[in-house]
Amino acid sequence: MTPLHGPSIRLRPPVPADYPTLYSWFSDPEVVAPYDRFVSETYEGFVHSMSDSIDDPTSLVPRFVVERVDAPGPLGVVGYFSPHPVLESIEVWYIMGDRAARGHGFGREAVGVLTDHLFRTTSVERVGATCDVENVASARLVEGLGFRREGTLRGAFYHHGRWHDVFLFGITRGERLPPVAPG
Numbered sequence: 233m234t235p236l237h238g239p240s241i242r243l244r245p246p247v248p249a250d251y252p253t254l255y256s257w258f259s260d261p262e263v264v265a266p267y268d269r270f271v272s273e274t275y276e277g278f279v280h281s282m283s284d285s286i287d288d289p290t291s292l293v294p295r296f297v298v299e300r301v302d303a304p305g306p307l308g309v310v311g312y313f314s315p316h317p318v319l320e321s322i323e324v325w326y327i328m329g330d331r332a333a334r335g336h337g338f339g340r341e342a343v344g345v346l347t348d349h350l351f352r353t354t355s356v357e358r359v360g361a362t363c364d365v366e367n368v369a370s371a372r373l374v375e376g377l378g379f380r381r382e383g384t385l386r387g388a389f390y391h392h393g394r395w396h397d398v399f400l401f402g403i404t405r406g407e408r409l410p411p412v413a414p415g
């Protein structure tokens with residue numbers, strides 16, 4: 233697959249040379265799970281899932297590495313998955329593993345590029361996102377892209393020793409992409 237481009241960042245599929253960096257992020261709860269459940273796995277298990285799960289629509293495998301157009305090298309990862317066995321919806325997720333790269337708009341740009349890609353390459357009408365209600369950066373990221381807060385799932389997520397409420401966000405095709413001109 234050819235990379236997907238935004239003004240400052242591009243999304244490209246992960247390659248084996250990225251795996252040590254990605255694994256180091258996924259092994260650090262302060263990086264990947266400040267508002268999430270932390271699950272550790274071996275490096276071998278991580279590498280195995282990268283190659284084995286890519287065709288599974290429900291997998292949380294990283295689908296794209298985020299890197300700057302002018303300075304290649306992984307800054308983060310984004311993914312998408314089908315969260316429901318019946319409903320036609322795709323959910324996006326995102327982690328800026330390089331903490332020095334946070335707060336510069338790269339995360340929002342990456343999720344915007346991914347969302348547009350999903351609308352262009354699938355027939356779904358809605359792209360969703362969820363986050364812990366305390367994850368201000370994550371909520372602001374998607375709100376800035378036009379995702380609407382559709383509700384709150386109460387006590388839906390257990391991590392850091394207690395139950396957490398979760399915001400449900402969604403954006404529809406018409407809200408994100410310009411209408412196609414007739415003819």
Ligand SMILES: CC(C)(COP(=O)(O)OP(=O)(O)OC[C@H]1O[C@@H](n2cnc3c(N)ncnc32)[C@H](O)[C@@H]1OP(=O)(O)O)[C@@H](O)C(=O)NCCC(=O)NCCS
Pocket residue numbers: 263264265266267325326327328329333334335336337338339340341362363364367368369370372373376
């Ligand atoms: C959430 C995350 C991906 C944001 O990435 P980022 O590149 O820093 O995001 P951006 O720079 O595009 O900023 C997006 C919005 O978040 C805000 N923001 C960024 N860091 C913030 C922080 N620490 N606290 C509050 N708001 C913050 C920005 O100001 C911006 O909002 P605004 O334009 O309305 O002011 C990043 O913080 C991260 O990887 N967190 C850990 C993993 C995670 O929580 N992923 C989401 C799981 S649902």
